[in-house]
Amino acid sequence: MNRKNIYISAMVTSLLAASVMGASTMVFAHGGAKGIVKERMDMMKSLADSMKELKGMMQNKATYDANKVREAAKVIKSHASDKMTKLFPKGSGHKPSEALPAVWSDWDKFKDLADKLSTYAGTLEAAADNASGPGQGSMMKDGGGMMKGNPMMQGNPMMQGGGMMGGAMQDPEALKSMPPMASFMKISQTCSSCHTDFRLKKKEK
Numbered sequence: 001m002n003r004k005n006i007y008i009s010a011m012v013t014s015l016l017a018a019s020v021m022g023a024s025t026m027v028f029a030h031g032g033a034k035g036i037v038k039e040r041m042d043m044m045k046s047l048a049d050s051m052k053e054l055k056g057m058m059q060n061k062a063t064y065d066a067n068k069v070r071e072a073a074k075v076i077k078s079h080a081s082d083k084m085t086k087l088f089p090k091g092s093g094h095k096p097s098e099a100l101p102a103v104w105s106d107w108d109k110f111k112d113l114a115d116k117l118s119t120y121a122g123t124l125e126a127a128a129d130n131a132s133g134p135g136q137g138s139m140m141k142d143g144g145g146m147m148k149g150n151p152m153m154q155g156n157p158m159m160q161g162g163g164m165m166g167g168a169m170q171d172p173e174a175l176k177s178m179p180p181m182a183s184f185m186k187i188s189q190t191c192s193s194c195h196t197d198f199r200l201k202k203k204e205k
């Protein structure tokens with residue numbers, strides 16, 4: 001092969017690789033992620049799995065099961081607060097991480113959201129038995145629309161700071177005696193607020 005051909009074949013190879021990767025945004029997003037960045041991506045994915053399970057029950061798409069709700073709440077709690085922030089050491093915002101520099105320049109706010117996640121996971125755990133039977137989640141049937149992954153919601157000020165769920169709903173003690181949906185909403189809002197401020201915005205997520 002002469003020089004030119006080597007060049008062309010390298011180009012074809014990388015174009016092919018790019019299109020294969022483009023076909024799966026997950027592969028693309030995770031390409032090369034290792035160490036602590038991979039660890040926190042995996043942790044976030046496990047949060048997403050728990051939220052998915054909860055969402056199904058909150059929307060009455062799956063049978064409500066207080067034990068499962070408690071379990072999912074525990075999983076979320078186990079990844080929140082210090083457990084979450086310790087996976088964001090200074091200087092770990094490089095590619096392929098989607099964490100914004102704001103994580104480190106606005107650390108107190110970031111930490112506060114990680115703490116809130118723990119608080120609301122705790123209130124959900126406490127509230128799991130509050131209501132049962134059909135209709136449980138109907139208070140806000142499409143509450144799951146605020147799930148972290150919905151980019152439409154990410155820039156919406158209504159979804160941040162609990163605008164829709166102000167007053168008593170902000171109070172963790174009160175949340176414990178409310179339907180589990182109320183705590184679920186707060187968790188979902190906490191995921192979204194943090195992603196809005198601290199995660200790179202991407203269409204596919």
Ligand code: HEC
Nearest residue numbers: 041044047048051097098099113114117148191194198199
């Ligand atoms: C305190 C801030 C914060 C909270 C709270 C938070 N996240 Fe994240 N999340 C991030 C950051 C920052 C990233 C980007 C991490 C990276 O790429 O290094 C991320 C990434 C993700 C990802 C993508 C992971 C990947 O595979 O690349 C998912 C999914 C996710 N979060 C789900 C959730 C869910 C669900 C919740 C709530 C239960 C949640 N997050 C709560 C900050 C947060």
